[in-house]
Amino acid sequence: DVKVTQSSRYLVKRTGEKVFLECVQDMDHENMFWYRQDPGLGLRLIYFSYDVKMKEKGDIPEGYSVSREKKERFSLILESASTNQTSMYLCASVRLRGEKLFFGSGTQLSVL
Amino acid sequence: QKEVEQDPGPLSVPEGAIVSLNCTYSNSAFQYFMWYRQYSRKGPELLMYTYSSGNKEDGRFTAQVDKSSKYISLFIRDSQPSDSATYLCAMSADQAGTALIFGKGTTLSVSS
Numbered sequence: 040d041v042k043v044t045q046s047s048r049y050l051v052k053r054t055g056e057k058v059f060l061e062c063v064q065d066m067d068h069e070n071m072f073w074y075r076q077d078p079g080l081g082l083r084l085i086y087f088s089y090d091v092k093m094k095e096k097g098d099i100p101e102g103y104s105v106s107r108e109k110k111e112r113f114s115l116i117l118e119s120a121s122t123n124q125t126s127m128y129l130c131a132s133v134r135l136r137g138e139k140l141f142f143g144s145g146t147q148l149s150v151l
Numbered sequence: 152q153k154e155v156e157q158d159p160g161p162l163s164v165p166e167g168a169i170v171s172l173n174c175t176y177s178n179s180a181f182q183y184f185m186w187y188r189q190y191s192r193k194g195p196e197l198l199m200y201t202y203s204s205g206n207k208e209d210g211r212f213t214a215q216v217d218k219s220s221k222y223i224s225l226f227i228r229d230s231q232p233s234d235s236a237t238y239l240c241a242m243s244a245d246q247a248g249t250a251l252i253f254g255k256g257t258t259l260s261v262s263s
Binding site for chain 1: 159183187192195196197241253254255
């Protein structure tokens with residue numbers, strides 16, 4: 040089975056801190072995604088990457104950046120964390136878009 | 152009109168009931184349709200995957216796609232308390248298209 044691993048399950052950070060969320064997949068998938076999930080708003084796409092060093096903005100990229108230096112790893116960076124970035128962050132990967140998307144367990148981030 | 156509409160519920164049923172979950176969509180280019188199940192504080196896991204129109208059955212779960220009506224359904228037979236979760240529909244246009252578009256999820260509670 041595909042495994043998508045997110046480095047932290049729970050994270051508490053202070054306003055203004057730089058935050059790194061890491062995601063690793065073990066199935067050599069080309070495409071990787073970062074979503075955030077909030078009650079009543081569903082899953083919203085932040086950024087995605089279809090190849091190493093490539094990235095595309097999703098629906099809500101403001102306040103975030105990403106890094107994909109290796110195929111298996113996709114990092115989400117909050118340059119200066121704010122309270123409105125408190126959310127569940129989900130990483131996902133897929134070999135080809137349109138195929139089955141596999142999710143990690145999520146990181147619940149609280150920004151105080 | 153939102154691209155994907157899904158009734159958020161909550162939906163409460165007794166054990167053994169037949170459950171029907173539905174999504175409507177507006178983009179006639181969608182070809183790939185999926186249902187994800189998400190337990191509390193976990194990442195979504197793929198439940199059913201369907202390409203184009205028709206039915207697909209897997210154990211107690213049946214996925215239906217009616218492209219003429221732009222309507223997809225997930226049926227759960229003999230529902231169990233372990234089926235209590237949030238169910239997300241998701242769809243995409245083609246393999247080279249954009250990332251999956253998700254519904255906001257329907258929360259299901261099955262009581263014993």
